Amino acid sequence: MTDRTDPARTDPQPSPAAAHGPTSARARAVERLQRYGIFLALVVVCLALTALNEFFLTPRNIVNVLRQTSINGILAIGLTFVILARGIDLSVGSVVALAGVIAASLATTSSGAAVAGGPYPVAVALAAGIAVGAACGAASGAVVARFNVPAFVATLGMLSAARGLTLLYSEGRPVPALTDEFRWIGTGDLFGVPMPVVLFIAVFLASWWVLGQTRFGRHVYAAGGNPHAATVSGINVRRIRFAVFVISGALAGLAGMILAARTGSALPQAGVAYELDAIAAVVIGGTSLAGGVGRVTGTVIGALLIGVVNNGLDLMGVESYYQLVIKGLLIVAAVMLDQTRNQRD
Amino acid sequence: MSSPLLEVEGLRKSFGGVSALRDGRFRLERGSVHAFCGGNGAGKSTFLKIVMGILPRDGGTIRLNGRAVSFTSPRDALAAGISIIEQELSPVPAMTVAENVFLGREPVGLFGRIDFAKMNAATSDLMDRLGFSIAPTALMMDLTVAQVQLVEIAKAISYDAEVIIMDEPTSALGEAEADHLFEAIKVMKNEGKGVIYVSHRLTEIFGVADTYTVLRDGAFVEEGRIEDIDKTRLVELIVGRPLTEEFAKGNKPQNEIVLKVEGIDAAHGVRDVSFELRRGEILGFYGLMGSGRTEILERIFGLSPDSVAGRITIEGRNLAARAPRDAIRAGLALVTEDRKGSGLVMTQDVRANACLARLEKLQASPLMMSTSAERDAARRVIDLFGIKTASDRLGVSNLSGGNQQKVVLGKWYLTEPRILLLDEPTRGVDVGAKREIYQIVSDFASEGGAVILVSSEIEEVLGMADRTLVMRDGRVAGILDGAEMTAPALLHLAA
Numbered sequence: 001m002t003d004r005t006d007p008a009r010t011d012p013q014p015s016p017a018a019a020h021g022p023t024s025a026r027a028r029a030v031e032r033l034q035r036y037g038i039f040l041a042l043v044v045v046c047l048a049l050t051a052l053n054e055f056f057l058t059p060r061n062i063v064n065v066l067r068q069t070s071i072n073g074i075l076a077i078g079l080t081f082v083i084l085a086r087g088i089d090l091s092v093g094s095v096v097a098l099a100g101v102i103a104a105s106l107a108t109t110s111s112g113a114a115v116a117g118g119p120y121p122v123a124v125a126l127a128a129g130i131a132v133g134a135a136c137g138a139a140s141g142a143v144v145a146r147f148n149v150p151a152f153v154a155t156l157g158m159l160s161a162a163r164g165l166t167l168l169y170s171e172g173r174p175v176p177a178l179t180d181e182f183r184w185i186g187t188g189d190l191f192g193v194p195m196p197v198v199l200f201i202a203v204f205l206a207s208w209w210v211l212g213q214t215r216f217g218r219h220v221y222a223a224g225g226n227p228h229a230a231t232v233s234g235i236n237v238r239r240i241r242f243a244v245f246v247i248s249g250a251l252a253g254l255a256g257m258i259l260a261a262r263t264g265s266a267l268p269q270a271g272v273a274y275e276l277d278a279i280a281a282v283v284i285g286g287t288s289l290a291g292g293v294g295r296v297t298g299t300v301i302g303a304l305l306i307g308v309v310n311n312g313l314d315l316m317g318v319e320s321y322y323q324l325v326i327k328g329l330l331i332v333a334a335v336m337l338d339q340t341r342n343q344r345d
Numbered sequence: 346m347s348s349p350l351l352e353v354e355g356l357r358k359s360f361g362g363v364s365a366l367r368d369g370r371f372r373l374e375r376g377s378v379h380a381f382c383g384g385n386g387a388g389k390s391t392f393l394k395i396v397m398g399i400l401p402r403d404g405g406t407i408r409l410n411g412r413a414v415s416f417t418s419p420r421d422a423l424a425a426g427i428s429i430i431e432q433e434l435s436p437v438p439a440m441t442v443a444e445n446v447f448l449g450r451e452p453v454g455l456f457g458r459i460d461f462a463k464m465n466a467a468t469s470d471l472m473d474r475l476g477f478s479i480a481p482t483a484l485m486m487d488l489t490v491a492q493v494q495l496v497e498i499a500k501a502i503s504y505d506a507e508v509i510i511m512d513e514p515t516s517a518l519g520e521a522e523a524d525h526l527f528e529a530i531k532v533m534k535n536e537g538k539g540v541i542y543v544s545h546r547l548t549e550i551f552g553v554a555d556t557y558t559v560l561r562d563g564a565f566v567e568e569g570r571i572e573d574i575d576k577t578r579l580v581e582l583i584v585g586r587p588l589t590e591e592f593a594k595g596n597k598p599q600n601e602i603v604l605k606v607e608g609i610d611a612a613h614g615v616r617d618v619s620f621e622l623r624r625g626e627i628l629g630f631y632g633l634m635g636s637g638r639t640e641i642l643e644r645i646f647g648l649s650p651d652s653v654a655g656r657i658t659i660e661g662r663n664l665a666a667r668a669p670r671d672a673i674r675a676g677l678a679l680v681t682e683d684r685k686g687s688g689l690v691m692t693q694d695v696r697a698n699a700c701l702a703r704l705e706k707l708q709a710s711p712l713m714m715s716t717s718a719e720r721d722a723a724r725r726v727i728d729l730f731g732i733k734t735a736s737d738r739l740g741v742s743n744l745s746g747g748n749q750q751k752v753v754l755g756k757w758y759l760t761e762p763r764i765l766l767l768d769e770p771t772r773g774v775d776v777g778a779k780r781e782i783y784q785i786v787s788d789f790a791s792e793g794g795a796v797i798l799v800s801s802e803i804e805e806v807l808g809m810a811d812r813t814l815v816m817r818d819g820r821v822a823g824i825l826d827g828a829e830m831t832a833p834a835l836l837h838l839a840a
Contacts, residue, residue: 213713215704221693222701228687232648232679233702233756234670292692 037337038286038298042305049312056315063194069307070200071096071255073300075274076281077207078251080299081244083282084211086224086291087144087151089245091158092252092278095136096271098166099253103129104175104266107182122181129257130250136162137249141242151245159275166268176265186261196258203251207296220244225292280327281306284334306330348411350375350539351396351427351508356405358391365391369405370565371558373508373539378530380554380571381543382583384747384775388563389543393510397422397429409508428506432513432543432773436493438486443468445485446500471503475529490517491634498526502533509533510541515549516772519633519801521840527553545775547576548804561585584777591776592808593783596790598626603795604645604764609655611644613637615819618655622764622795627786629810630799632839636816638799639682642766646672646679659764673702678757680750682768682799688753689741696723696737698752703759726755730785747778754785765789768799783809803832815839 049056075092082089107125108114119125136158143154188195211217222230223240231237255274260266285302287294309330313323349372356369366388373379383389394400396407398416407414409425416422419429436445443464444451452467454460468481477495485493494517501509515523530540530553542554550557551571559566559582566582580591604622611618615637622628630638643649645657647666657664659675666672669679681687689698700707700719707722709715723737730751734744741749750770757765767786771779786809790796800806806813813830815822815838822838 215708215711215714218697218701218704218714221697222690225690225692226687228681228683229690230701232646232669232681232687234668234673235701236668236670288692292690 038284038301038305038334041334042301042308045305045308045312049308049315053312053315056312061311061315063197065304065307065311066197066200067194068311069303070194070196071259072274072277072281072306073200073303074203074251074255074258075278076285076299076303077203077296078248079275079278079282080207080285080287080294080296081211081220082151082248083279083287083289084224084291084294085220085240085244086227087241087244088155088279088289089137089140089248090152090155090275091136091140091162092248092255093271093274094159094162094166095133095249095252096256096259096274097266097268098136098162098169098256099129099132100256100260100266100270101166101170101175101268102132103253103257104178104182104260105169107179108175108177109179110175110177119179119182122179122184125182126185126257130253133253133256134246134250136252137245137247138242140249141245144245145238145241155245170266170268172268174265174267175260178261178264178266182257183261183264186258186263196262199254199258203254204296204300211296216240216243221292223291277306278303280331284331302334348408349373350410351541352406352408352411353392353396354406356392356395356407357403358388358395358400359403364563366395366563368564369395369560370568371541372568373541374556375507375539376534376537377555378534378540378542378553380550380557381541381560382550382557382579383560384583384745384777387560387583387775389560390512391563392560393429393512393541393543397427397510423504423506426507427510428501428504428508429510430498430501430512430514432516434490434493434497434517436485436496439484441465441482441484442479442488442496443481445496446471446481446503448500467503468499471499474532475499475502476525489635491519491522494518495522495525498529502529506538508539508541510543512543513545513773514542515544515546517634519839520803520836521633523549545773545779546802547579547776550579551576559583580776583775591780591804593780593787594627594809595787596625596627596811598811599624599793603660605656605658606641606645607656607658609641609644609657610652611637611640612649612652613640613819615640615644615652616654618821620814620821620824622797624793624795625790626811627790627796627798627809629806629813630797630816631801631803631806631813631835632816632822634801636839637819638816639768640819641816642679642768642797642799646677646766648679673760673762676761676763677766678702678760678762678764679766680753680757680768680770682772684746684749684753684773689749691742692740694738694740695727695732695734695744695752696720698741699723699726699737699755699759702756722759723755726752726758729758730755731781745775745778747774747782750774750778750782751785754782763794765794765796766799767796769801770798771800771802771805803835806830806835807832 055061078092079089103125105115106118106120106128107122109119140154140158143149144151185195190198211220219235219240222235223237227237256271259270281303282299283289284305285298287298306327309326310323313326351371351373353369353371356366358366369388369392381389391400395402398418398421414425416425437448446468447464452460452463465481472479477499479492479495498514514526518526533540542550544550554571556568556570557579558568561583601624602621603624607619609618610616618641632638640649644652647668650667664675666675685691696719700722703722707715707718720737727734727737732748732751734748741752771782774782786796798809807830812824812826813835814824815835817839825834
C-alpha cells in the first residue's frame with residue numbers, strides 16, 4: 001500500500017483525490033481516532049470503573065460481564081449482517097422465545113411439556129432450535145427479498161407472529177426441567193470459560209471470517225452499499241437479502257437456547273425487547289443503518305460497552321431505572337459522533 | 346464606472362491541509378453569460394459552494410453589486426439575489442411540479458392553507474414563459490430525468506435572482522430540450538441578469554456564453570471574451586497542455602457479427618428493435634432522452650426480465666439473460682448512465698469497486714477471498730487506465746468524476762468482456778479524462794471487442810461511432826453509415 005501512496009503524493013500538481021483524502025499525518029491520526037473511538041471509549045469506561053469500584057476488575061466480574069453480554073452479542077452479530085445489507089430485523093427477541101420453547105420441549109424431562117418420545121439428545125434439540133430460528137429468518141427474508149416488503153414491516157410482522165406461535169406452542173406456560181446436557185450450553189464451561197462466552201466468541205470469529213474474507217461477505221457489503229450497482233455487477237441481491245435474514249434468525253435461535261439453558265426453563269415471554277439492545281450494539285459499533293458500512297468487530301465492542309456500562313452501574317448500586325436513561329444517552333451520543341464524522345467527510 | 350454584478354478575488358480554501366482553491370477569481374457583468382471552465386477537481390465546485398454560502402472560505406473577497414458579502418447559508422445567498430441550479434438533482438418525488446417549484450415559499454391563504462390554485466397558475470405561467478411543456482400538477486416521480494432537470498431550472502429562474510449559477514444544467518437534456526434552455530437564458534440576459542454557466546460541453550459554451558474564466562488546479566488561469574478564443578485553445582487552457590485531438594479512434598469493424606438483435610421489446614414501450622454489431626465495431630445509439638436507448642441496453646443485459654419478445658444472439662448462441670450475471674457470463678459488460686446510482690458502491694473503496702464483478706475469480710478457495718489477488722487486480726486497473734488515486738484503498742467518493750468512470754470501466758475490464766455496452770460514458774467527465782476514456786474504448790474495439798455507445802452528445806457519436814442507430818419514441822428510426830452520418834441527419838431522424 002505504501003509504495004502506491006508515495007508517488008501520488010510527490011506529484012507536483014495536487015490530484016483531485018488528494019484534495020479530499022486524508023493525507024496529512026494529523027488528518028490520518030484523527031481518522032484513526034474516530035475509527036477506533038468506540039474501542040477507546042470501552043477502554044476509558046473500563047479504566048474509570050476500575051478506579052471507582054474494587055470489584056470491577058476481578059476475574060470473576062469480567063467473566064460475569066462477558067456472560068451477560070454473550071446473548072445480546074450473538075443477536076447483534078446476526079443483526080450486523082442484516083443491517084449491512086440495508087435491512088433491519090425487529091423479530092429477534094420473539095425468535096429467541098420461540099426457538100427457546102421448541103428446543104426446550106425436546107430436552108425436558110417434565111412429562112407435561114415434553115414432545116412425545118423425549119427427552120431427545122441435546123444435538124437434536126440444538127439443531128431444532130437453530131432450524132426454527134433459521135425458518136423464521138427465511139420467512140422474513142422471503143417476504144423482503146421476493147415481495148419487496150420493507151424489512152421494518154416484514155420483521156415487525158414476524159415479531160408479533162413468532163411471539164404468538166411461542167404462546168400457542170407452550171400454551172403460555174414455561175417449559176421447565178431441562179436435561180443437564182442441554183443446560184450445559186448455558187451453565188457449563190470449556191477450560192474454565194463459560195459456554196455462552198465460548199459460543200459468543202465462536203460466532204464472532206465465524207462472522208468476522210464470513211464478512212471479511214469470503215465472496216459472500218463482499219456481496220453483503222455491495223448489496224447494502226448500492227443494490228443497483230451490485231445487481232448490474234452480476235450479484236444476486238435478492239439471494240443476499242434472503243440469506244442475511246436466515247443468518248440473523250439462526251443466531252437468534254442459538255441465543256434463545258442459551259437463554260433457556262441458563263435459566264433452566266424456557267419462558268414464553270423471554271426475549272421481549274431484546275432487539276433494541278441488539279440494534280443499539282450494532283449502531284454503537286459504527287455500522288450504518290443506511291447499509292454497506294460497518295464491521296462485526298465494532299458490533300462486538302458495542303455489545304461489550306453496553307454490558308460493561310450495565311455491569312458498572314449495577315456494581316455502583318445505580319438504580320436500574322437510571323440505567324435505562326444512561327443507555328439511551330449512550331446510543332444517541334455514539335451515533336452523534338458518527339454523524340459529525342460523516343458531515344466532515 | 347459601475348461595479349460588476351459579482352466580483353470574486355483571491356478566494357482560498359483548503360481541506361485538511363490540502364489546498365482545493367488557491368486563487369479563485371471571477372467577474373460577472375450584468376446582462377452576460379459567463380462560462381466557468383475547468384477540469385474535474387479544478388476547484389469549480391468548491392468555488393461555487395463558497396459563493397453560495399455552503400462552505401466557509403479561508404480567504405478572499407466576494408462583492409455583489411460592489412458590496413462585500415459573506416453568506417453563511419444558501420438561503421442568505423438566495424435572499425441577496427443569487428440562485429443556483431445544482432448538478433445533482435434534488436426533487437421531492439412524491440410532490441407535484443408546482444409544489445417543488447414553490448418548496449419553502451408556498452403561497453398561503455386562509456388558516457395557513459396552501460393556495461394551490463395560485464401556485465399552479467404561477468408555475469404554469471413560468472413554464473410557458475420558458476417554453477417547457479410540463480404540467481404543474483404532474484408528480485415529479487412520473488417525469489423523465491430530463492423533465493426533472495427542466496423543473497429544477499425553472500425553479501432556480503423563478504426566484505428572479507440577479508445572478509443565476511447553472512452547474513451542468515444540460516447533463517440530462519436532449520438537444521431539443523437544451524435549446525429551450527438556451528432561449529430562456531437569452532431572455533434572462535436581456536433582462537440584465539448575470540448567468541454563470543458551468544458545462545463540460547464546449548459546443549454549448551461557444552453557443553451560449555459571452556465571456557469565460559478558466560480555473561485550473563484551484564487557481565485562476567485566464568479570462569476573456571468567447572469571440573476571441575477557439576475551442577482548441579480553451580481546451581488547452583482547461584487541461585494545461587495542448588491536446589492532440591478530441592477523440593481517439595483507431596478501430597476498424599470486421600465482418601464477423603458478434604451480437605445480433607432481432608425484434609426485441611424493452612421497458613417503457615420500446616418495440617421491435619433489430620440491429621447487428623460486428624467485431625471491432627463501435628455502434629452509436631443516438632436519440633432524445635426517453636427514446637429508449639437505455640432500455641435496449643438494459644434488456645440485452647438482463648435487467649428487464651418482463652420483456653421477452655424477440656431474439657438476442659451472441660456469437661451465434663442464443664442469449665436469454667434473466668439477470669446481469671447471465672449476460673456477464675456471455676461476455677457482456679454494461680457501464681450505466683448513472684455512475685453513482687448504479688455504477689459504483691460509493692461507500693466502498695477503489696479496490697472493492699474494481700473487483701466487484703469478478704469476485705469469483707479472485708478467491709483463494711470457495712471459502713476465502715484472496716486479498717493479494719484483489720489488490721493486484723485493482724492496481725492493474727489503476728495503472729492501465731491511469732486512475733488518479735492515492736491508493737486502491739481510497740473511497741471512490743473521493744475521486745473525480747472522470748476517475749470514477751475509469752473505475753467502472755476497470756471493473757468491467759477485469760471480467761474480460763467481448764461486448765461493451767456504454768451508456769453516456771463521458772457524462773460529467775472533464776475534457777482530459779474524456780479523451781482517455783475514448784482511447785480505452787477505441788483500444789477495446791481495436792483488439793477485437795465490440796461496443797455500443799449510447800450518447801446524447803452528437804459530436805461524440807460522430808467522432809467515435811462507425812455506424813449510428815437512431816431511436817425515436819421507442820422504435821428504431823434508422824441506422825446511418827459512413828457519409829450519411831451527419832449531425833443534421835441524426836437530428837432529423839431523432840426528432
